[in-house]
Amino acid sequence: MSPRSASVNEELRRRSRERFLQAAVELVSERGYEATTLGDIADRAGSARGLVSYYFPGKRQLVQSAVHRLMHRTLEEALEREPRTEDGRERMARAVDAILGLARDRTVLMRQHMAGMLQAEGFVQCPEQRRLAELLRDTVVRHGSRDVDTDYPMLRSQLMGAVYAMVLPNVGMPLAPLRAELFARYRLDWEQGAPPDPEAPGGTCDTDFSRFFATGRPSADQPHTAEVVEPAHGRRSWDRPPVPEDEPRPVDRSKPVDQSK
Numbered sequence: 001m002s003p004r005s006a007s008v009n010e011e012l013r014r015r016s017r018e019r020f021l022q023a024a025v026e027l028v029s030e031r032g033y034e035a036t037t038l039g040d041i042a043d044r045a046g047s048a049r050g051l052v053s054y055y056f057p058g059k060r061q062l063v064q065s066a067v068h069r070l071m072h073r074t075l076e077e078a079l080e081r082e083p084r085t086e087d088g089r090e091r092m093a094r095a096v097d098a099i100l101g102l103a104r105d106r107t108v109l110m111r112q113h114m115a116g117m118l119q120a121e122g123f124v125q126c127p128e129q130r131r132l133a134e135l136l137r138d139t140v141v142r143h144g145s146r147d148v149d150t151d152y153p154m155l156r157s158q159l160m161g162a163v164y165a166m167v168l169p170n171v172g173m174p175l176a177p178l179r180a181e182l183f184a185r186y187r188l189d190w191e192q193g194a195p196p197d198p199e200a201p202g203g204t205c206d207t208d209f210s211r212f213f214a215t216g217r218p219s220a221d222q223p224h225t226a227e228v229v230e231p232a233h234g235r236r237s238w239d240r241p242p243v244p245e246d247e248p249r250p251v252d253r254s255k256p257v258d259q260s261k
Contacts, residue, residue: 025069072132165178
């Protein structure tokens with residue numbers, strides 16, 4: 001069997017990372033952060049547990065990256081949905097509604113995310129966070145900002161404050177008054193963006209995250225069957241996705257590993 005090309009291995013690495021990101025948002029949404037281990041995430045992703053650390057230094061970084069991916073893809077969808085628009089006020093309204101909608105519909109996940117940023121590790125810089133920042137900065141520019149370096153952090157802090165207010169257990173604020181406050185600040189009309197339905201119960205959403213993560217099978221010129229992995233305990237596993245040839249193989253699971261960090 002001839003070795004895979006560098007491009008094939010790179011694609012497999014990308015898909016492996018995508019599976020970890022999707023598994024993280026699914027499990028934290030279902031169970032919360034503390035009840036989710038790296039082992040759980042690896043199992044949901046269909047990957048060997050020891051490979052998580054190949055892509056992410058720890059659980060906190062993985063979860064923050066996963067939520068930032070969800071946020072930037074949700075924001076991107078909102079900004080580019082039909083009818084497409086270049087109007088700065090409409091794009092600002094869509095951005096506000098996208099982020100507040102996440103707090104309403106993904107309350108557990110967003111609560112865990114906001115709490116995580118208050119930990120010692122703080123705010124994680126990652127490709128997903130940078131893409132989110134780019135979209136928000138562009139929104140500020142199109143809205144007519146004359147001082148983006150001041151106005152972008154202000155928008156970010158306003159949105160973060162609104163999300164915190166919505167996800168606080170037992171005393172969370174409803175979406176409508178927070179939206180009204182932000183819309184007044186940015187001189188937006190209530191009818192812009194995606195006005196909340198006053199008769200909708202709120203807090204319900206599609207639990208399928210798959211459209212936010214490119215985890216599909218490799219293309220036609222790549223393997224379509226799982227590669228055989230030889231775990232340390234000697235049993236063969238046929239149910240794992242293909243693994244890049246330069247990716248570390250599973251560690252010896254006979255030794256105790258702390259999967260909670």
